[in-house]
Amino acid sequence: MSTDLIQAIRAQSKLSISQAISLIENQREAGRTLLSNLFKYTGYAYRIGITGPPGAGKSSLTANLISAFRKEDKKVAVIAVDPTSPFSGGAVLGDRIRMTAHHSDPNVFIRSMATRGGQGGLALRTEEIGEIFDAAHFDIIIYETVGVGQIELDIIQAADSVMVVLVPESGDEVQMMKAGLMEIGNIFTINKADRPGSNKLMITLKNLLSTQTYDDAWKPEVIQTIATEETGTDELLECILSHQKYNQDKGIQKEKFDNRYQRRVNAFIAEEFHHKFWDETKKSLLQTELKKNQKDRMSPYVFTKKLLKK
Amino acid sequence: MSTDLIQAIRAQSKLSISQAISLIENQREAGRTLLSNLFKYTGYAYRIGITGPPGAGKSSLTANLISAFRKEDKKVAVIAVDPTSPFSGGAVLGDRIRMTAHHSDPNVFIRSMATRGGQGGLALRTEEIGEIFDAAHFDIIIYETVGVGQIELDIIQAADSVMVVLVPESGDEVQMMKAGLMEIGNIFTINKADRPGSNKLMITLKNLLSTQTYDDAWKPEVIQTIATEETGTDELLECILSHQKYNQDKGIQKEKFDNRYQRRVNAFIAEEFHHKFWDETKKSLLQTELKKNQKDRMSPYVFTKKLLKK
Numbered sequence: 001m002s003t004d005l006i007q008a009i010r011a012q013s014k015l016s017i018s019q020a021i022s023l024i025e026n027q028r029e030a031g032r033t034l035l036s037n038l039f040k041y042t043g044y045a046y047r048i049g050i051t052g053p054p055g056a057g058k059s060s061l062t063a064n065l066i067s068a069f070r071k072e073d074k075k076v077a078v079i080a081v082d083p084t085s086p087f088s089g090g091a092v093l094g095d096r097i098r099m100t101a102h103h104s105d106p107n108v109f110i111r112s113m114a115t116r117g118g119q120g121g122l123a124l125r126t127e128e129i130g131e132i133f134d135a136a137h138f139d140i141i142i143y144e145t146v147g148v149g150q151i152e153l154d155i156i157q158a159a160d161s162v163m164v165v166l167v168p169e170s171g172d173e174v175q176m177m178k179a180g181l182m183e184i185g186n187i188f189t190i191n192k193a194d195r196p197g198s199n200k201l202m203i204t205l206k207n208l209l210s211t212q213t214y215d216d217a218w219k220p221e222v223i224q225t226i227a228t229e230e231t232g233t234d235e236l237l238e239c240i241l242s243h244q245k246y247n248q249d250k251g252i253q254k255e256k257f258d259n260r261y262q263r264r265v266n267a268f269i270a271e272e273f274h275h276k277f278w279d280e281t282k283k284s285l286l287q288t289e290l291k292k293n294q295k296d297r298m299s300p301y302v303f304t305k306k307l308l309k310k
Numbered sequence: 311m312s313t314d315l316i317q318a319i320r321a322q323s324k325l326s327i328s329q330a331i332s333l334i335e336n337q338r339e340a341g342r343t344l345l346s347n348l349f350k351y352t353g354y355a356y357r358i359g360i361t362g363p364p365g366a367g368k369s370s371l372t373a374n375l376i377s378a379f380r381k382e383d384k385k386v387a388v389i390a391v392d393p394t395s396p397f398s399g400g401a402v403l404g405d406r407i408r409m410t411a412h413h414s415d416p417n418v419f420i421r422s423m424a425t426r427g428g429q430g431g432l433a434l435r436t437e438e439i440g441e442i443f444d445a446a447h448f449d450i451i452i453y454e455t456v457g458v459g460q461i462e463l464d465i466i467q468a469a470d471s472v473m474v475v476l477v478p479e480s481g482d483e484v485q486m487m488k489a490g491l492m493e494i495g496n497i498f499t500i501n502k503a504d505r506p507g508s509n510k511l512m513i514t515l516k517n518l519l520s521t522q523t524y525d526d527a528w529k530p531e532v533i534q535t536i537a538t539e540e541t542g543t544d545e546l547l548e549c550i551l552s553h554q555k556y557n558q559d560k561g562i563q564k565e566k567f568d569n570r571y572q573r574r575v576n577a578f579i580a581e582e583f584h585h586k587f588w589d590e591t592k593k594s595l596l597q598t599e600l601k602k603n604q605k606d607r608m609s610p611y612v613f614t615k616k617l618l619k620k
Contacts, residue, residue, distance in 0.1 A: 032611045039609035258600050264610035265596070265617070266584075272618060273583050274576075286575070290568050299349030300574035301342045307575070308582060 006037055009136050012075070017109060020132045024125060032268075035128055038135035043257060045077075045134040046244055049159030050144045051184070056165040057191040060227035061236070062144050066102050068237040069140050075107040077133035079126050081114075081145040081155055109133065123154035124267045127260060156184065158263070160256050161243045163187040163236075166205075168197035185220050187239050193224035193232070218246050282307055316347055319446050322385070327419060330442045334435060342578075345438055348445035353567060355387075355444040356554055359469030360454045361494070366475040367501040370537035371546070372454050376412050378547040379450050385417040387443035389436050391424075391455040391465055419443065433464035434577045437570060440468075466494065468573075470566050471553045473497040473546075476515075478507035495530050496553050499546065503534035528556050592617055 008016035024031035048065075050058050062078060069076045102108040113126065130141050143155055156162055164185035188205055190198050205222045221239050225232030247253040285307065289297055298306065318326035334341035358375075360368050372388060379386045412418040423436065440451050453469055466472055474495035498515055500508050515532045531549050535542030557563040595617065599607055608616065 036609035036611045039607075039612075040605055043604040257604060261600065261604075261607070261610055262596065265614050268611055268614040269587060269617065270580060270584070272614065273587075274580070277579060277583075286572065290571065294353040294567060294571075295350055297349075297571070299346035300571055301346045301578055302349075304575050304578040304582065307579065 005034070009038065009132065010041060012106065012136050012138075014106070014109060017132060017136055021111065021129055024128050024132070028271075031128070035131055038131060041135040042131050043134065045130070045138055045141045046161075047130060047141045047143065047159040047256075048240060049156035049162040050142060050165060051146065051153075051156045051162070052165030052189075052191075053167075053170065054146055056167050056170070057225075057227045058144055058146075058165050061163075061165060061189065061191060061225060061233075062142055063102065064225075064227055064230050064233040065142065065237065065240075066108055067230075068233050070102075070105065070107065072237075074139040075137060076102075076140045076142065077109040077130075077136075077138040078111065078142045078144060079129055079133075080110065080112045081122070081126065081143065109138065121267075123158065124264065126155050127158055127264065153184070158256075158260060160247055160253060161186050161240055163189060163240070165189045165191050166201065167192045168195045168201050170201065186218055186243050187236070188220060188222045189232075189236065190222065190224045191227050194226050198224055218243060277307075282310060285310075315344070319348065319442065320351060322416065322446050322448075324416070324419060327442060327446055331421065331439055334438050334442070338581075341438070345441055348441060351445040352441050353444065355440070355448050355451045356471070357440060357451045357453065357469040357566075358550060359466035359472040360452060360475060361456070361463075361466045361472070362475030362499075362501075363456070363477075363480065366477050366480070367535075367537045368454055368456075368475050371473075371475060371499065371501060371535060371543075372452055373412065374535075374537055374540050374543040375452065375547065375550075376418055377540075378543050380412075380415065380417065382547075384449040385447060386412075386450045386452065387419040387440075387446075387448040388421065388452045388454060389439055389443075390420065390422045391432070391436065391453065419446075419448065431577075433468065434574065436465050437468055437574065463494070468566075468570060470557055470563060471496050471550055473499060473550070475499045475501050476511065477502045478505045478511050480511065496528060497546070497549050498530055498532045499542075500532065500534045501537050503542070504536050508534060528553060587617075592620060595620075 005016055005019065009020055020031075020034060023034055050062055052058050059080070062080075066076050066078070103110060111129065113122070113129075126143060130143075133141050143159055145155055162185055164187070166188065168190060170190075188209075190201055190205070192198075202222055202224060209220050209222070223232055223235050223239060225236060227233075244253075247256070286303075289303055297303070315326055315330065319330055330341075330344055333344055360372055362368050369390070372390075376386050376388070413420060421439065423432070423439075436453060440453075443451050453465055455465055472495055474497070476498065478500060480500075498519075500511055500515070502508075512532055512534060519530050519532070533542055533545050533549060535546060537543075554563075557566070596613075599613055607613070
């Protein structure tokens with residue numbers, strides 16, 4: 001592993017960061033070695049997860065937050081995860097355009113990733129890419145995704161602060177699945193708050209949140225925004241910073257870091273094991289089994305036990 | 311494992327089938343032993359996956375298909391998977407009510423499952439429950455789910471025939487993410503076809519489908535339905551049966567079966583391994599590492615390598 005690449009990443013060369021991301025995505029072994037070498041420089045960035053239904057204005061809010069953090073002289077990286085599903089209708093190219101104003105800023109890095117084809121490994125990969133940004137002295141890492149499936153939730157839940165973006169029309173959804181909503185969000189944003197129903201949703205949300213028992217824990221806040229007019233961004237920023245302080249004071253920040261560490265260890269072990277386990281003998285045993293009629297096969301469980309004895 | 315339970319499952323006792331499903335969900339070891347003993351009776355059922363956006367009418371169509379299959383004297387089991395995400399808004403209790411008319415029929419079994427908390431294991435569990443139904447002589451197993459995330463897609467893609475349910479208003483979604491749609495569906499249904507835009511979507515879909523190259527493969531069909539009036543059900547049934555015949559003639563059925571077998575072997579191995587790997591020594595090594603300041607820790611990859619050497 002070239003120490004040049006490491007130095008260039010730490011100096012925030014966009015080219016080198018892109019190169020590092022490619023390594024992680026395409027060359028597992030080299031990617032891991034790089035991450036190992038960068039590890040001691042990580043642990044500084046703050047991770048924000050932004051999720052919500054399609055069309056709620058997540059990308060516009062993200063763009064506003066980038067501006068707000070830049071005014072505080074914070075460096076910001078964005079990992080925007082586009083959905084797999086043909087039905088979520090979510091983050092398409094148009095949404096991303098709102099962020100492009102920041103592309104020329106050397107202290108802002110925006111990276112899009114697709115969930116398609118990334119079964120299982122995507123949450124890990126987004127964490128690894130976050131590590132690169134962390135080592136490259138980005139203060140803030142924003143994970144933005146349409147909250148539609150387990151993968152997206154995995155990604156978002158690895159963040160230090162989770163912001164759920166809703167619109168005034170989200171009232172029914174909130175009512176229907178309140179338990180799920182309450183669990184995810186540290187901060188709730190009602191975007192497009194100039195539309196009818198905004199105040200009503202605000203009251204509904206606050207009521208729901210007040211019925212939860214938090215025993216000395218963070219009580220989620222609700223903020224109204226109009227992203228296209230940059231209304232509410234300051235309040236949002238303040239809320240994120242206060243949640244960040246809360247996490248640090250209560251030791252939650254360390255807990256989040258430790259959880260990320262453990263998840264990555266477990267993911268590495270699973271990959272390594274899968275790779276070593278399926279040697280030629282075992283592969284050929286599987287082929288033999290598959291050649292039999294299904295009636296004559298061992299059950300998958302019995303067959304697995306046999307393989308494990310090898 | 312009591313042979314009584316096996317006999318009762320094969321005799322389609324609803325109580326015993328429920329008991330078997332509980333075993334699979336709550337007692338891994340007993341569940342696996344049961345599945346192993348049932349394995350030789352499986353391989354007969356045909357699996358249909360039904361997916362689509364929230365509110366498209368999947369449950370109503372499923373209810374119609376149950377009636378249609380019952381007229382052909384087929385026994386039908388339904389596994390309805392409800393979404394994890396608070397945003398998908400999908401299958402809530404109301405939807406299920408449409409199927410309850412069939413609950414009293416001894417040859418119909420409907421089972422709801424929630425994705426919440428089922429990370430990773432859900433697709434496997436729905437397959438295992440499918441095996442129970444297969445051994446219990448159900449001819450048709452319907453997997454119904456809102457197609458919103460990777461887990462749902464995993465479940466659906468394990469089916470032999472995949473039906474995507476759309477509504478006339480789905481036009482934009484179809485345009486935006488056509489590649490994803492094309493990959494999943496064997497049969498496309500435009501439900502609520504009495505609403506404006508139905509014919510337009512039909513033409514759009516057919517055009518999109520005709521630009522794909524299928525070299526001698528199944529060419530997806532598009533069918534218009536009005537589920538609440540049972541319009542189009544016969545055509546749908548015919549289409550499913552013709553896809554089933556196609557799968558059998560072309561050896562695709564065997565391929566699907568083999569893939570399910572391999573997936574289950576791999577899932578068992580991963581579970582078994584995870585369980586054995588984390589012995590007390592390794593757990594305590596992890597705790598020691600987590601007690602260090604993050605700077606002094608080994609990188610997750612280096613630490614994993616150390617564990618693997620134990």
